[in-house]
Amino acid sequence: MTTRSQSEVDHVAAAGFAEVYAPVKPYLDDLDVFLQSQVGELEPEVQEHVRYVFGHSGKRLRPMLVAYSGWEGPGQTRAQDLIKLGSVIELVHLATLVHDDILDEADTRHRQETAAKKFGPAAAVLIGDVLFSHALKLAAEFDTNEICRSVARATSRVCAGEIAQTYQRGEVNYSREFYFRVIQLKTAELFEVACRLGAKVAGYSNEFSEAAGLFGRHVGIAYQIFDDLVDLYADESMIGKTLGTDLDKGKFTLPLLLLLEKLPAEEREALMERFNAGDQTVAADFTARLHDFPIFDEVVKTFEHQLSLATDAVAPFAELPPVASMQKIADLVRAQLGRIA
16 A cells, blocks of 8 residues: 555545536535425424534435436436435435444544534434434335335344444454445445435336346445445545544454454454453554555455446446446446555
8 A cells, every 4th residue: 555645635536536426416416405405394403403414424425326326318307306315315324424423433524523523422313313204204205105115124224234233242253244244234225225216216127226226235335345444544634534443343344354364363362352351452453463464455356346246237238328327436436445545
């Protein structure tokens, strides 16, 4: 890995994002207007809090997946439905971030204070609940109950993934199967439902909608693998959020699972004994040993494999308008490695 300046990192990230962002900028602008309009639908007591969360919400990647999965070209006939659907997915995503930051005791996200830091964790719990509730209210406004049913199920699965990860900490002999199960629930689930419902709302066939969902699932897994690399290998000032929280909170992500597999048995047992005893210094020792093995490169291979599976999922539908644009999303996720590699 190489050390990059902040400006170099920002340039790499911007270059990867601009090409994907430009075609859907009108959609995302309309989505932001719609989301802001929804603040007025909420009770006055929570409006300030929700505006704050909306103001620090990142790249809107999940709404972009909605737009691209339902892509018909400029002037899409179902644009308003896709805007509402993207807003539903984004509200659920933002709710999960608010709650995750409470659990992780994170102070910053996107270089700003988290809702938990700014308003306190008790208020942040309720802010997340408001976002979840309003997402389901909007989902129920579609003519079909499939949207509400799918979003409710996705929300339940995201929460199940967080419970599995949070409350099984301490059982550190995690298998890779368990790791992938958790990230499919926590992260890939919303990517999958965004793509599947985006294609469905736009009027594409069930076959393509399911393929689009599979595309989203694999992109979501890849994106979470990237996020796990960020937590262990990135510079906090460059990424703009609190790093190093995974191991501190007992989360054994893929890089750490690979490390446990490679360490000599005696050293592994000694580190795990310290970890289980609550030794606050052991995280630094784990992190130091990561650089003694080619773990970063191995994790990148897994990341690339998931992106290849995403591409393969929609390849049979190459003639449909969304597919070429969806591939650009996969390329965008791939380009994010430039921020830490």
